[in-house]
Amino acid sequence: MRYRLWRIGVFVAAAIWPLLWLYQAWEDVLGPDPGKVLVDRLGLGTLVLLLITLSMTPLQKLTGWAGWIAVRRQLGLWCFAYVVLHLSAYLAFILGFDWSQLGVELGKRPYIIVGALGFLCLLALAATSNRYSQRRLGSRWKKLHRLAYLVLGLGLLHMLWIVRADLKEWSIYAGIGALLLVLRLPPVTRRIPRLVAKKASSAKKA
Numbered sequence: 062m063r064y065r066l067w068r069i070g071v072f073v074a075a076a077i078w079p080l081l082w083l084y085q086a087w088e089d090v091l092g093p094d095p096g097k098v099l100v101d102r103l104g105l106g107t108l109v110l111l112l113i114t115l116s117m118t119p120l121q122k123l124t125g126w127a128g129w130i131a132v133r134r135q136l137g138l139w140c141f142a143y144v145v146l147h148l149s150a151y152l153a154f155i156l157g158f159d160w161s162q163l164g165v166e167l168g169k170r171p172y173i174i175v176g177a178l179g180f181l182c183l184l185a186l187a188a189t190s191n192r193y194s195q196r197r198l199g200s201r202w203k204k205l206h207r208l209a210y211l212v213l214g215l216g217l218l219h220m221l222w223i224v225r226a227d228l229k230e231w232s233i234y235a236g237i238g239a240l241l242l243v244l245r246l247p248p249v250t251r252r253i254p255r256l257v258a259k260k261a262s263s264a265k266k267a
């Protein structure tokens with residue numbers, strides 16, 4: 062398999078965080094409300110992994126290195142694994158599996174509906190991320206996987222609703238998301254290879 066070490070490195074880098082946070086919760090070093098800290102960290106982890114996944118194609122176009130694409134699917138699946146853990150932590154530590162409270166919760170935290178829509182889109186993406194679905198769906202597969210940008214929008218809205226008072230951190234994620242979106246616009250995408258070739262030829266001349 063090509064890029065074996067690189068793939069393993071990415072796997073370890075993504076797997077280590079939830080394990081570390083669980084260990085910290087076990088050691089009781091996450092403060093008075095470790096459940097909420099876990100929900101928040103896993104939610105932020107989902108958003109960060111989504112941004113990293115979406116940056117693989119532009120990075121491949123900018124650098125010409127195929128290694129970025131080799132880990133794109135794995136990163137997308139990690140993003141899904143994080144959102145499953147985020148949802149599970151919410152159900153266990155905030156809802157306490159008390160389903161009768163779900164209606165009250167949705168009234169108290171309407172941003173959960175936005176998060177749930179994002180979760181359903183990620184579920185559809187993860188379920189169709191295999192080669193079989195790619196072959197079966199043909200050109201529709203690419204269109205379906207543009208849903209990742211909708212998830213990004215939903216994730217950012219979900220977070221904005223939560224952090225309303227402190228926009229500093231949110232603006233960084235939103236700014237990176239906006240840049241990735243611009244890089245996917247056809248007129249910009251078309252210019253990237255030319256820009257890279259120009260840079261390479263001026264580096265050769267120097």
Ligand code: HEM
Binds near residue numbers: 105148175180
């Ligand atoms: C059914 C799905 C989801 C549920 C029930 C859910 C629920 C929650 C809850 C309860 C919080 C904590 C709010 C607080 O601190 O008071 C939260 C935070 C967060 N969630 Fe979700 N969420 C879901 C899906 C998502 C998705 C799809 C994303 C990203 C794409 C996401 C990203 C975040 C982020 C970034 C935070 C804020 C973390 C922080 O403040 O550090 N969530 N979510």
